[in-house]
Amino acid sequence: LFLRNVSPFTRIAPFRDKVGFLSDSGSLTLASLGLKNEVKTVGANEKDKLRQGVSTIEVPKSRVKKKVSGNKTGLIKERNPIDIKTAPFAAESFSELGLPPLLVERLEKEGFTIPTDVQAAAVPTVLKNHDVVIQSYTGSGKTLAYVLPILSQVGPLSGEISNGSETGNKAGIEAVIVAPSRELGMQIVRELEKLLGPADKKLVQQLVGGANRSRQEEALRKNKPAIVVGTPGWIAEISAAGKLPTHGCCYLVLDEVDQLLAVNFREDMQRILDHVGRRPGACRGESSSPLVKRSARQTIMVSATVPFSVIRAARSWGCNPLLVQANKVVALESVPSSGPVNISGTPPTASSSSNVQAMPSVQSLPPNLQHYYTITRIQHKVDMLRRCVHALDAKCVIAFMNHTKQLKDAVFKLEARGMKAAELHGDLSKLVRSTILKKFRNGEVRVLLTNELSARGLDLPECDLVVNLGLPTDSVHYAHRAGRTGRLGRKGTVVIICEEPEVFVVKKLQKQLSLSIQACEFSDGNLVITED
Ligand SMILES: Nc1ncnc2c1ncn2[C@@H]1O[C@H](COP(=O)(O)OP(=O)(O)OP(=O)(O)O)[C@@H](O)[C@H]1O
Numbered sequence: 001l002f003l004r005n006v007s008p009f010t011r012i013a014p015f016r017d018k019v020g021f022l023s024d025s026g027s028l029t030l031a032s033l034g035l036k037n038e039v040k041t042v043g044a045n046e047k048d049k050l051r052q053g054v055s056t057i058e059v060p061k062s063r064v065k066k067k068v069s070g071n072k073t074g075l076i077k078e079r080n081p082i083d084i085k086t087a088p089f090a091a092e093s094f095s096e097l098g099l100p101p102l103l104v105e106r107l108e109k110e111g112f113t114i115p116t117d118v119q120a121a122a123v124p125t126v127l128k129n130h131d132v133v134i135q136s137y138t139g140s141g142k143t144l145a146y147v148l149p150i151l152s153q154v155g156p157l158s159g160e161i162s163n164g165s166e167t168g169n170k171a172g173i174e175a176v177i178v179a180p181s182r183e184l185g186m187q188i189v190r191e192l193e194k195l196l197g198p199a200d201k202k203l204v205q206q207l208v209g210g211a212n213r214s215r216q217e218e219a220l221r222k223n224k225p226a227i228v229v230g231t232p233g234w235i236a237e238i239s240a241a242g243k244l245p246t247h248g249c250c251y252l253v254l255d256e257v258d259q260l261l262a263v264n265f266r267e268d269m270q271r272i273l274d275h276v277g278r279r280p281g282a283c284r285g286e287s288s289s290p291l292v293k294r295s296a297r298q299t300i301m302v303s304a305t306v307p308f309s310v311i312r313a314a315r316s317w318g319c320n321p322l323l324v325q326a327n328k329v330v331a332l333e334s335v336p337s338s339g340p341v342n343i344s345g346t347p348p349t350a351s352s353s354s355n356v357q358a359m360p361s362v363q364s365l366p367p368n369l370q371h372y373y374t375i376t377r378i379q380h381k382v383d384m385l386r387r388c389v390h391a392l393d394a395k396c397v398i399a400f401m402n403h404t405k406q407l408k409d410a411v412f413k414l415e416a417r418g419m420k421a422a423e424l425h426g427d428l429s430k431l432v433r434s435t436i437l438k439k440f441r442n443g444e445v446r447v448l449l450t451n452e453l454s455a456r457g458l459d460l461p462e463c464d465l466v467v468n469l470g471l472p473t474d475s476v477h478y479a480h481r482a483g484r485t486g487r488l489g490r491k492g493t494v495v496i497i498c499e500e501p502e503v504f505v506v507k508k509l510q511k512q513l514s515l516s517i518q519a520c521e522f523s524d525g526n527l528v529i530t531e532d
Pocket residue numbers: 111112113114115116119136137138139140141142143144303304456457458459461483487488
């Protein structure tokens with residue numbers, strides 16, 4: 001079966017030996033199957049720009065996936081065979097992933113021409129209706145990895161004739177996307193709206209806190225959106241009020257799934273899992289045949305960090321889920337679901353997940369990051385931040401502190417020294433938060449002082465430096481904070497400014513993440529590497 005699927009490949013790039021997939025029996029590569037002779041190496045091309053995020057192998061255009069229509073009236077979705085062979089092979093273009101031509105055209109208009117590795121692996125897998133956990137490092141394009149399969153089935157870009165309505169949807173909500181913060185939810189809405197275009201953007205409805213609830217409910221009633229994106233609290237609340245028709249929903253996406261497992265979301269998540277589509281447990285005990293008809297929603301779980309708790313949850317929420325990573329798709333059953341605990345010894349907070357990664361967390365970090373730490377006394381931390389920004393000539397800086405109260409003081413100190421700074425945290429109104437983010441994006445603010453609120457999912461591609469003025473609680477938090485820079489192949493620097501007694505935590509982070517965090521000083525406007 002594998003040979004049949006592989007033989008039509010036309011070209012394979014130099015990394016072919018490394019590109020493989022795991023089956024129950026172990027890791028397979030093209031080389032191990034003696035298929036090298038069937039392929040031709042391609043040289044460097046325009047993709048160099050996106051090197052680590054982008055595909056290296058072309059899949060024949062003929063291998064376009066048979067379209068599986070989203071079911072507008074019922075819940076039955078046919079699962080295609082667990083064909084994990086196609087997924088690992090990154091594609092040269094979006095059309096090779098089996099996406100409808102209209103969607104590919106729209107992607108090109110928006111400047112998306114080449115899928116990243118995780119998109120190339122995830123899109124065909126999701127299109128085949130598998131429940132998945134998508135894990136790939138921060139900034140590698142996980143949002144489009146699930147948005148594209150949804151848009152290829154839902155709305156006008158799917159190419160399906162709409163049944164007379166402008167939005168093409170009259171049968172209730174077809175996809176629910178849950179994100180842990182309002183900012184992240186709105187970012188996902190923007191990504192969807194960008195692809196749908198102004199004429200069809202009403203197909204997406206945000207359900208996030210801080211906005212006028214009755215207006216959101218009115219929009220739900222009037223626009224009949226096919227996709228809703230929101231935070232757990234609001235989705236659960238509107239659902240409990242009977243204003244969210246999600247029983248026929250085909251897709252449930254849990255973005256930043258490990259954070260959604262936190263205690264403070266538990267009740268709301270339970271309601272969502274119980275009411276969106278049919279319970280995944282419905283497929284339990286049925287035939288293990290991959291061709292089994294599923295009568296449940298498709299559950300898509302996404303994060304750069306996949307702790308054991310996610311693996312356990314995914315097994316219970318999903319139906320034979322697959323773990324999708326760049327260049328690799330593997331049955332979740334084959335992934336261990338227990339292991340060591342928390343590195344810093346700090347108990348999990350309400351916002352943190354309950355245990356550490358099931359896989360080396362270095363996989364959560366973009367490859368182009370430089371990591372440093374420097375030691376100073378607590379009262380000099382903000383001044384050290386200023387020196388660090390100057391030394392690295394950073395233009396767009398996100399600095400994390402652990403206590404909201406410290407942010408204002410730090411902003412004051414930086415502004416007093418002529419450095420444009422602003423604070424961002426959950427106690428600010430939604431309007432103020434949006435304005436600050438806008439100013440940061442357009443360069444009016446050089447240093448954004450923030451707390452854990454901004455650590456997850458926020459896509460600020462211009463950010464070239466992340467500074468930890470307060471230590472992250474564990475390696476998961478470090479990875480998400482660090483991942484605000486170095487997005488999609490860009491370079492980035494991460495600096496920890498700590499006190500002498502905190503160095504042991506830096507060493508633990510270093511060990512846990514299997515990366516080098518170099519000791520440094522900032523003197524005379526330069527970064528100087530020091531002996532450890
Ligand atoms: N194929 C692509 N070509 C060019 N740009 C892309 C492509 N896919 C995604 N992007 C852009 O890359 C950036 C990062 O994408 P995204 O926010 O989805 O990353 P992520 O993996 O979800 O990160 P995080 O783990 O931090 O949430 C975005 O600005 C997005 O528009």
